[in-house]
Amino acid sequence: MTAAVTVLSVALAAAGRADNTAGNSMQAQIDHGKSTYASKCSHCHGPNLINSGTITPDLRAIPDDKTRFVSTVKNGKNNKMPPWGDILSDDEIGNLWAFVSSRRKP
Numbered sequence: 654m655t656a657a658v659t660v661l662s663v664a665l666a667a668a669g670r671a672d673n674t675a676g677n678s679m680q681a682q683i684d685h686g687k688s689t690y691a692s693k694c695s696h697c698h699g700p701n702l703i704n705s706g707t708i709t710p711d712l713r714a715i716p717d718d719k720t721r722f723v724s725t726v727k728n729g730k731n732n733k734m735p736p737w738g739d740i741l742s743d744d745e746i747g748n749l750w751a752f753v754s755s756r757r758k759p
Contacts, residue, residue: 686753717757726741
């Protein structure tokens with residue numbers, strides 16, 4: 654019985670560390686995305702994902718569609734948003750998605 658409790662305790666502790674690692678990894682992506690957003694995107698989209706002075710969309714209200722987001726960032730949109738695919742890496746774009754999606758309105 655004691656051996657079973659020990660094995661279960663070790664398994665639960667390992668699972669908790671894995672959850673914490675995943676949480677830390679996601680937070681790191683959000684932090685990197687926030688930095689990239691500040692340096693590359695905020696001048697048009699605003700520091701808080703909205704810029705009422707331009708025709709850019711409120712990024713807090715974008716659809717929960719990572720594929721569409723990545724495609725728009727890489728390829729640009731309607732001659733209004735330039736393509737960033739040659740400037741930002743896939744990881745940087747993924748981090749931007751993590752940041753923007755973390756700030757979405759419910």
